[in-house]
Amino acid sequence: MSTLMQIYICALSVSAFLCLYRIGMGPTPPDRTVGIDILGTLVVGFCAFMSILTGKDFYMNIGISWALLSFVGTLALAKFLERRSLDE
């Protein structure tokens, strides 16, 4: 692992911890939902770094599915915040 890659992964980890701070301390439920959404997008970046470091391409499959599942989860939480049913 090169030094540059270590710097990237440290910076992304700091970003993930800032998101976790917002998820834990957020005063309202939408704040926590924003944190979860952003954390899901950060995990896609982590998957990209994992696929570079190991040279295997299936980590990017995990990234694609994580992006889509995070999207569906955030939409469901947004609908739940609106106090509406999911099939409307």
Added chain:
Amino acid sequence: MSDTIAHILISIGVLFDLLGCVGLVRLPDVYNRLQAATKCVTLGTCMILIGVLVLVGFNALGIKAVICMVFVLLTSPTSAHALARGSHKAGVPLWPDSVTDKYKERKGAEK
């Protein structure tokens, strides 16, 4: 040469991710946080994925990075929009120093 360009792109992406998450912690209400975090983190992750494409070239990993970038670009603004609308309808108050609230004015005019 291609490695240098890839590492510049990945560095810009990681910097955008970090600054977006700092904005997520520092800004005062949920709409400001949503704006800062979603835009910066979407652009940052897309830059990381473009950097991966430049680094590895057009093999299976690079093509999957492009597909993943398209998904992130399509889904992240949509979920941010739904989340802002949902939190406004849930009655989350704006920051007290906010200047205007166009969505509330339009909802009031339609009633």
